[in-house]
Amino acid sequence: DVKVTQSSRYLVKRTGEKVFLECVQDMDHENMFWYRQDPGLGLRLIYFSYDVKMKEKGDIPEGYSVSREKKERFSLILESASTNQTSMYLCASSSEMDPLNSNQPQHFGDGTRLSIL
C-alpha cells in the first residue's frame, strides 16, 4: 500500500511566522503535489514536483514555496504566514504513467489542518 505521511495533523501558527509542512512518501513515486482544500472551493493545487529539485507552480502558488531535495520528501513553505492561509493542506504522490500511457492516480496523506492566528 502507498503510504504518504504528513508531519502534523494539526498546526497552529502566528501571522508572519515561517511555516514548514513536511510530506514523505514510501513508494518511490516521481510526482508529488501540495493542495489546499477549503469549504466551497474544493481542492486547489499549490505546487507540484515531477522530479528531485524540480517544481512547477500550480493554480495558487502565491505566498508559498516548495522544496524537493530528496525523492521521497516534498516540503511546503509558507514564507510569512497570513490568516487567509488557514486551511486543510493535503500532500499527494503518484508514479509515472504506465506503459499504456495512462496517468496514475494520486494518493493522499492524512492532511494538515493549519490555523494561522
Add this chain to the structure above:
Amino acid sequence: QKEVEQNSGPLSVPEGAIASLNCTYSDRVSQSFFWYRQYSGKSPELIMSIYSNGDKEDGRFTAQLNKASQYVSLLIRDSQPSDSATYLCAVNPRLWMDSSYKLIFGSGTRLLVRP
C-alpha cells in the same frame, strides 16, 4: 465553464439502493479518470480509476466512462450508511503536455445514505 463539474448534492438515498454520481468534464482529450471518496475531516481516498469507454466494476462500485459525451459516473450498489461521504471526480486534463502530471478535481458530490 468549470473543467470538471459535479452536482454538490446532497444526494440522499435509502440504505440498499443504488447511488448514482455523475461528473462531466470539458477537455475532450482527457485520458484518465478517477473517483475518490472523502469522509468529513479526512483526506481523499482512491476508489476507482477508469481509462477506457464502458463500465468497470469493483465490488459494489461501477465506474462508467463515455468519452464522446464527456461524462464519467460512479454507481454504488447496495448503498450502506458507511458510504455517506463526499465523492470527488478527478480528470487528467491532457496528455503529453505540461499539465500531464496533474489532476483536475471536481468540487464533489455529498452522498447521504439513510438507514
